[in-house]
Amino acid sequence: MLFNSIDFAIFLPIVFLLYWFVTQRNLKSQNLLIIIASYLFYGWWDYRFLALIIFSSLLDYSIGLGLSKYEEKRKRKALLLLSLFVNLGFLGFFKYYNFFLENFIDAFSLFGNKISIQGLNIILPVGISFYTFQTLSYTIDVYKKKLEPTKDIISFLAFVSFFPQLVAGPIERASNLLPQFYKKRKFVYSHAVDGMRQILWGLFKKVVIADNCATFANQIFDNYSDNSASTLFFGAMFFTFQIYGDFSGYSDIAIGTSRLFGFNLMRNFAFPYFSRDIAEFWRRWHISLSTWFRDYLYIPLGGSKGGLVKKVTNVFIIFIVSGFWHGANWTFIIWGALNALYFIPIMLMKKNRVNTNNVAEGRLFPTFVEFRQIVFTFLLTMIAWVFFRAPSVADAFLYLKGIFNNSIFTVPDKFNNWLITLCFIFVLVFIEWLQREKEHTLELQNTNIPSYLRRSFYLIIFFTIFWFGGSQQDFIYFQF
Numbered sequence: 394m395l396f397n398s399i400d401f402a403i404f405l406p407i408v409f410l411l412y413w414f415v416t417q418r419n420l421k422s423q424n425l426l427i428i429i430a431s432y433l434f435y436g437w438w439d440y441r442f443l444a445l446i447i448f449s450s451l452l453d454y455s456i457g458l459g460l461s462k463y464e465e466k467r468k469r470k471a472l473l474l475l476s477l478f479v480n481l482g483f484l485g486f487f488k489y490y491n492f493f494l495e496n497f498i499d500a501f502s503l504f505g506n507k508i509s510i511q512g513l514n515i516i517l518p519v520g521i522s523f524y525t526f527q528t529l530s531y532t533i534d535v536y537k538k539k540l541e542p543t544k545d546i547i548s549f550l551a552f553v554s555f556f557p558q559l560v561a562g563p564i565e566r567a568s569n570l571l572p573q574f575y576k577k578r579k580f581v582y583s584h585a586v587d588g589m590r591q592i593l594w595g596l597f598k599k600v601v602i603a604d605n606c607a608t609f610a611n612q613i614f615d616n617y618s619d620n621s622a623s624t625l626f627f628g629a630m631f632f633t634f635q636i637y638g639d640f641s642g643y644s645d646i647a648i649g650t651s652r653l654f655g656f657n658l659m660r661n662f663a664f665p666y667f668s669r670d671i672a673e674f675w676r677r678w679h680i681s682l683s684t685w686f687r688d689y690l691y692i693p694l695g696g697s698k699g700g701l702v703k704k705v706t707n708v709f710i711i712f713i714v715s716g717f718w719h720g721a722n723w724t725f726i727i728w729g730a731l732n733a734l735y736f737i738p739i740m741l742m743k744k745n746r747v748n749t750n751n752v753a754e755g756r757l758f759p760t761f762v763e764f765r766q767i768v769f770t771f772l773l774t775m776i777a778w779v780f781f782r783a784p785s786v787a788d789a790f791l792y793l794k795g796i797f798n799n800s801i802f803t804v805p806d807k808f809n810n811w812l813i814t815l816c817f818i819f820v821l822v823f824i825e826w827l828q829r830e831k832e833h834t835l836e837l838q839n840t841n842i843p844s845y846l847r848r849s850f851y852l853i854i855f856f857t858i859f860w861f862g863g864s865q866q867d868f869i870y871f872q873f
Contacts, residue, residue, distance in 0.1 A: 394437040396646045397600055397865060404434065409653055413580055420577050424551045427574075427654070431554035435519070442518040445483065450553040452479055453528040457535045457542035457549075469536060476532040484525050487517055489721045520560030522718060526685055528553055531567035533689060540568050548574035557650040561643045561868055563661040563681035570658070578655030583838075588652030590835035590851070595645025597854050602821055603638030604863030605814040606631040609807075614782055617792045622801035625792060627811065632782045633775045634818050637666065639869045640679070645833060664829045666774070666822075667752050669766035671735040672745035674774060682718070686711050697740065708740060709733045719781070724789060728780040735773055751830050813861065 394400050408430045416422035436443045456476045463469050531552075534540035543549050552571045558564075613620055613628030620628070644661035651658045665677035675683050691711045697704050709730065716729020739745045752767065753759040759767065776793065783789035805811075828834045837847050 394434050395865070395867070396643065396650075397596060400437065404430075405650065405653075412654055417580075420575075421547055423578070424547045424574055427551045427556070428547065428554060431551070431556035431559060434556040435554065435559055438519050439516070445518055445521070446524055446554060447550075449480060449483065449525065449528055450550050452476065453532050453553075454543070454546055454549045456532050458544065460532070460535045461542040473532060473536045476529065480525050480529055484521055487521060491721070523562050523564055524553055524559060526564050526682075527567075530564075530685065530689065531571070534567060543571060545575065555651075555656070557647040557654075557656075558658055561640070561647070562679075563644060563647065563659050564685055565658060565681070570656070573656050580655065584652050584655070587836070587838070588649040590837070591645045591649030591652070591833045593649075593851060593854055593858075594833065594835045595642040595647075595649060596858050598638035598642035598645065598821065599868070600858050600862035601638075601817055602814075603635045603642060603869075604866045605817070605861070606635035606638065606863075607866045608863055609811055609814065610635050610782070614792070617788070617795060620795070621803055621805060622796050622798045623803050624805040624807070625796045626801060627805055627808075629775050629779050629782075629792075629796070631811075631814075633666075633771075633778050634821070636778060636781070636869055637662075638821070639866075643868050648833075660832065664825055666771055667767055667826065667829055668770050669748045669752055669763060670739055670744070670770055671732065671773065672739050673748040674770055675732070675736070676749075682715070686715055690714060701741075704740065705737055708737055712736070723786050724780050724783055727786055727789070728777055731777045731780060735777070754830065817857075817861065 394404060408426070412423060412426055416426050432443055432447075435446065453476055456472050459472045460469055463472070531540070531549075535542045548571065551574050552565075552567065555565075555570070610628055610631040613624060613631070617625055617628070641662040648658045648661070659681055661679060661681050663677040663680065665674050668674035668677055691707060694707045694710060695703055696707060712729040712733035713726055714729070716725040716727070716732075719725045719728075736745070752763055779792050780786070780789045783792055825834050828836065835851075837850075840847075
């Protein structure tokens, strides 16, 4: 079920009314309703996927109980390894089986040995990377005794399957979201209204920005050998805004929807394209995944402690694993490695924690240096996104080669077709720049702007979504 679909537009109000008017007096009934609604939401794509998420949930719930019974380190470690083996085993099979098989066959063919092994026609369960990491964080935290294991199976099942963030995040920690299922929720009108504002902006980013950019990006990437350098440049830029509008739009809708039900999810995007260096970009992009890898992989490996070789190795590991998490293709691995190469010089110069505040904080305009840094970081990111979008590493290199020639200074042939979408990109950047110090873009209630102007602005966005929305596209991160 897509957030930007008629199905969800019918589903959400029904669940909302049942939640607040039928089950409000009983916490367990509310949590049970969330489970039923979440399984319906998830099973809408393919009911067979439900068996996997239910099994994974019951496994980690049971392992959590097991960890509460044992103090012996060997037994506790065995339970943790069981959780890691099963969860990552499922993820590896569904997502990476054919990738490893194909590369195994290719490796043998280099030595003149031909192997004929038939791949499997595997359907990737939607959101498996997200809920797998969510349940793993629970068992790891319980194992480390940072979190008390829950005995409330209803709350745990609701935590794992919570439909707003189930299929594309944010990847919630049990320490943040699970306790919210234990407490009675009260409907707070101001929180619900603020949630609706965030949903509205998320839909704008998805439907108006991402879906329109997708049309042009697909046309250009699919025919890159026939296009001028300037056209290829715009194609890369369209994808850069497509993936931002698509993924951060999903996060906005997820966080806003959660607020309608009395839940607070972690922030997942903090205006990343206003970053002044790559380190800042990764503190602002897909925050829930970046911090997950930091806490459960980078720090256990030693982080930035130790010698030069260890520091560099740890950075490469975390970025390459992050790339591999996104998909079973060498393009994602190269994308991760490229970001590591961007990051390492900053780390070695000990400048990776320089830009921790908002750019041009308290000022309307950035300084020339800040503007130059933002543009440079944006261009580096855009180059990396070419590898993320291209079907193969060879295509990515040919695409980039096509950009760097004299035709970069020509006007693209189809420029007139892009004008409306480019105007909306400008509107997006302009409004988000003005709101960059806020939690989300439409956080306008505590401003000097009169209420009638704010409401008029919301109506303009609402009708813009209907009039200028692109053809419906799946959310990019559903494939991860």
